[in-house]
Amino acid sequence: xxxxxxxxxxxLYRPGTADANDPQIAGALELAKQDPELTxxxxxHCARQEAVxxxxxxxxxxxxxxxxxxxxxxxxxxxTTWRRNAILAAAAAVVALVVLTPLWFxxxxxxxxxxxxxxxxxxxxxxxxxxxxxxxxxxxxxxxYLAQNHAPSDYVLPAPLEKTAVTGCAIExxxxxxxxxxxxxxxxxxxxxxxxDLWLFVIDRSTVKNAPPMDSRRFVQVNKLMTVxxxxxxxxYVLGMEGDEQTLRQYL
Numbered sequence: 001x002x003x004x005x006x007x008x009x010x011x012l013y014r015p016g017t018a019d020a021n022d023p024q025i026a027g028a029l030e031l032a033k034q035d036p037e038l039t040x041x042x043x044x045h046c047a048r049q050e051a052v053x054x055x056x057x058x059x060x061x062x063x064x065x066x067x068x069x070x071x072x073x074x075x076x077x078x079x080t081t082w083r084r085n086a087i088l089a090a091a092a093a094v095v096a097l098v099v100l101t102p103l104w105f106x107x108x109x110x111x112x113x114x115x116x117x118x119x120x121x122x123x124x125x126x127x128x129x130x131x132x133x134x135x136x137x138x139x140x141x142x143x144x145y146l147a148q149n150h151a152p153s154d155y156v157l158p159a160p161l162e163k164t165a166v167t168g169c170a171i172e173x174x175x176x177x178x179x180x181x182x183x184x185x186x187x188x189x190x191x192x193x194x195x196x197d198l199w200l201f202v203i204d205r206s207t208v209k210n211a212p213p214m215d216s217r218r219f220v221q222v223n224k225l226m227t228v229x230x231x232x233x234x235x236x237y238v239l240g241m242e243g244d245e246q247t248l249r250q251y252l
Contacts (some may be wrong), residue, residue: 003038006031015046015223016172027222033127046223047116103209114210114236117203121238122222124172124181125199131181132168132195142169142182151178155202155235161251167195177207184251186241198251201238211236217252219245228252 001009013019013029021089032038134145139162146153147217151171164184172179180203183196190197203209212218217230226248227240242247 001027001030003031003035006035006038007041009043010042013042013045013047016221036149039123039127040120043120044116047119050115050119108150114208114212114229117208118220118238119222119226121172121179121181121201122225122227122240124201125240126223126225131170133170135168135195137166139166142166145169146171146180149178151203152180152204152235154202155180155182155237156232157200158252161200161239164198164251170203174203175207177203179203186251198241199239201240203236205231205236206233208236219248 009024009028011031013025020029029042041104081153082246108141134142136142143153146169147186149171164186167183167185170181170185182200182202183197184200186194186198188197193204210229212229214231217228219226219228221227222240224242226243227238228243228248229236229238229247231237239251240247241251
């Protein structure tokens with residue numbers, strides 16, 4: 001399977017569903033872990049899927065639908081007509097959503113939003129064993145390395161995270177800006193070759209469109225990663241791990 005074939009298969013992939021159990025999709029996902037370009041494409045594809053889902057969630061059932069269905073036998077013809085109109089209205093909304101979502105992304109061009117930034121950073125954490133730019137358990141060395149390479153180093157860690165073991169760091173990119181990736185280990189057993197299971201991404205807030213407001217923490221599941229995002233000072237933080245919200249809250 002080559003990259004183009006994998007993209008064709010992954011167009012049918014819906015994150016968070018049983019699609020990943022399909023042998024062809026599973027094979028394409030495995031290839032994406034080994035191909036950085038395909039990984040970036042997959043992250044953007046998943047972001048578009050999430051945008052479509054968000055649009056669906058905004059479509060509310062017509063008022064009185066339940067009552068109309070219950071009284072169907074008493075006014076069958078009237079209800080049939082009403083339901084047909086409701087279905088047509090819902091279908092029109094879905095068609096508009098499907099048509100407008102790609103146009104919205106096209107209009108945005110390179111103006112990538114916070115949701116895509118978060119998805120891309122989650123993809124970095126989930127892409128499997130990777131080489132850290134610096135492997136160390138010394139937090140001071142991590143800050144010094146990031147500062148020397150002009151990546152955000154004056155970040156402020158929550159008290160529980162300050163006490164969590166550091167394993168190293170890496171520097172990622174976003175729209176020409178540098179992202180500091182600080183890697184931690186919670187202490188639970190890890191698969192062979194994996195050094196970290198908790199990741200913090202720090203970037204200057206001004207470089208990410210639609211960043212969350214100050215003093216606002218948002219928990220969002222991104223594929224297998226539970227993430228929490230917040231803004232403090234001029235920095236935007238994304239913290240993620242495989243687990244649930246309650247577990248992740250222990251590090252805030």
